[in-house]
Amino acid sequence: MPARTVLQQADIQRALTRISHEILESNRGGSDLVLLGIPTRGVVLAERIAANLERFEPGSGVVGSLDVTMYRDDLARHPTRTPSPTRLPAGGIDGKTVVLVDDVLYSGRTIRAALDAIGDLGRPRAVRLAVLVDRGHRELPIRADFVGKNLPTAVAERIYVRLGETDGEDAVAIEGEGSGS
Amino acid sequence: MRHLLTTEGLPREQALAILDVAEDMAEVATRAVPKLPTLRGRTVANVFFEDSTRTRLSFETAAKRLSADVITFSAKGSSVSKGESLKDTTQTIAAMGIDAVVLRHSASGAAEVLAASDWIDAAVVNAGDGTHQHPTQGLLDAYTLRKALHGDASRGRDLDGVRVAIVGDILHSRVARSNVWLLATLGAQIHLVGPRTLLPVGVETWPVTVGTDLDEVIAQRPDAIMMLRVQQERMHAAYFPHEREYANAWGLGDERLARLPADTIVMHPGPMNRGLEISARAADSPRSVILDQVANGVSIRMAVLYLVLSGSDTREVAV
Numbered sequence: 001m002p003a004r005t006v007l008q009q010a011d012i013q014r015a016l017t018r019i020s021h022e023i024l025e026s027n028r029g030g031s032d033l034v035l036l037g038i039p040t041r042g043v044v045l046a047e048r049i050a051a052n053l054e055r056f057e058p059g060s061g062v063v064g065s066l067d068v069t070m071y072r073d074d075l076a077r078h079p080t081r082t083p084s085p086t087r088l089p090a091g092g093i094d095g096k097t098v099v100l101v102d103d104v105l106y107s108g109r110t111i112r113a114a115l116d117a118i119g120d121l122g123r124p125r126a127v128r129l130a131v132l133v134d135r136g137h138r139e140l141p142i143r144a145d146f147v148g149k150n151l152p153t154a155v156a157e158r159i160y161v162r163l164g165e166t167d168g169e170d171a172v173a174i175e176g177e178g179s180g181s
Numbered sequence: 182m183r184h185l186l187t188t189e190g191l192p193r194e195q196a197l198a199i200l201d202v203a204e205d206m207a208e209v210a211t212r213a214v215p216k217l218p219t220l221r222g223r224t225v226a227n228v229f230f231e232d233s234t235r236t237r238l239s240f241e242t243a244a245k246r247l248s249a250d251v252i253t254f255s256a257k258g259s260s261v262s263k264g265e266s267l268k269d270t271t272q273t274i275a276a277m278g279i280d281a282v283v284l285r286h287s288a289s290g291a292a293e294v295l296a297a298s299d300w301i302d303a304a305v306v307n308a309g310d311g312t313h314q315h316p317t318q319g320l321l322d323a324y325t326l327r328k329a330l331h332g333d334a335s336r337g338r339d340l341d342g343v344r345v346a347i348v349g350d351i352l353h354s355r356v357a358r359s360n361v362w363l364l365a366t367l368g369a370q371i372h373l374v375g376p377r378t379l380l381p382v383g384v385e386t387w388p389v390t391v392g393t394d395l396d397e398v399i400a401q402r403p404d405a406i407m408m409l410r411v412q413q414e415r416m417h418a419a420y421f422p423h424e425r426e427y428a429n430a431w432g433l434g435d436e437r438l439a440r441l442p443a444d445t446i447v448m449h450p451g452p453m454n455r456g457l458e459i460s461a462r463a464a465d466s467p468r469s470v471i472l473d474q475v476a477n478g479v480s481i482r483m484a485v486l487y488l489v490l491s492g493s494d495t496r497e498v499a500v
Contacts, residue, residue: 067205070219080182080492082198083205085336120214
């Protein structure tokens with residue numbers, strides 16, 4: 001089944017710009033904000049949002065990465081995953097507003113793992129969630145605070161997020177039955 | 182990864198993967214809560230038919246940092262003294278429901294026998310078998326070398342062109358064998374030095390150069406010098422005339438320490454015979470990374486336990 005592109009480079013850029021404004025608006029400014037990207041593509045997105053924040057309000061683009069591999073509940077169901085580094089900003093996350101950033105929100109299990117990982121790293125004032133694509137089919141009571149695009153999908157379909165830094169181009173594509181021609 | 186039995190034939194990518202995962206595990210130790218939930222509900226059995234302090238404690242710490250349950254068996258004071266075999270002992274422990282066996286045994290090849298048998302279902306990690314292999318020691322030494330040379334930029338790096346001298350009782354040393362194969366796979370140049378009587382038969386087929394003159398090695402300015410313990414418990418013959426003579430010819434004494442280049446690191450797998458293969462000043466000098474080796478051992482063993490105990494493909498992929 002051919003993949004259908006649903007977001008082009010300009011769409012992704014606009015969505016991230018809007019998310020950046022929304023983050024600043026809901027936080028009432030850029031103070032005590034920490035963006036934590038979930039590897040691999042969440043880190044890229046977090047860095048792009050951080051660059052936006054830095055442009056809108058200098059000093060607000062504090063960014064790190066949070067690996068959740070060791071906190072997953074499906075380690076016994078998949079081939080062994082190689083963890084990625086966790087890098088926290090120098091100020092840590094205690095008392096900060098942490099915005100988790102990921103590419104696709106699906107079952108919610110990755111975010112559940114991320115919340116557990118955060119609990120072992122410190123005690124933020126609040127944790128928010130920003131995703132580029134929300135494709136539905138949640139298995140846990142988790143929702144995103146900032147969404148680039150809601151994409152209603154069938155379970156059998158696959159979403160591919162490609163980003164310049166990791167894949168050479170910016171695009172979000174959907175593949176599988178129901179994606180049409 | 183189903184088991185970890187030997188570093189001989191361990192693919193380069195696999196070795197680097199273990200070292201890289203260990204970097205993430207090392208980061209956990211710096212946290213306020215140095216514990217991960219990853220292996221919750223799994224049980225690791227430390228089965229030690231031979232004495233050990235640091236390896237057993239290191240595996241135990243590693244398993245507990247990953248939230249696994251640990252049971253420890255040591256042959257002393259057990260049914261082994263009543264004549265129970267390796268098969269019966271491990272099957273008895275396995276019947277209690279375990280996921281991994283960390284095995285130390287005085288017989289070379291014991292871990293491979295256990296892994297190849299259908300006695301138990303659990304993953305097998307070799308924690309030292311006779312004079313054959315001690316793979317996690319080799320891995321932690323490679324990790325320590327990589328960290329000492331590349332610092333924070335060590336992830337993904339190999340040991341290409343790094344010159345390592347391994348000194349002393351090569352014959353009885355599973356540490357030396359584990360290091361030789363692993364470091365060679367990672368691109369290091371290895372030079373073995375020791376008395377003729379303590380160099381094994383067939384050493385010329387190893388990927389190393391061999392000599393008997395320690396001073397010559399020091400003059401060549403190696404990046405690292407690894408002193409091996411003189412394993413008196415395995416010596417049932419006279420391999421050298423006297424301890425003083427051994428220390429003079431192959432020990433890292435104060436005078437040799439002074440001749441070592443300032444950036445050469447000093448390693449020792451422990452436990453040390455201070456005054457025999459290494460002087461107290463050399464062991465405690467700033468260039469000694471002996472305590473780093475111990476700390477890194479926990480990270481390496483966390484990585485190995487994670488890799489053998491996670492993943493749905495553990496049945497198919499044997500290493």
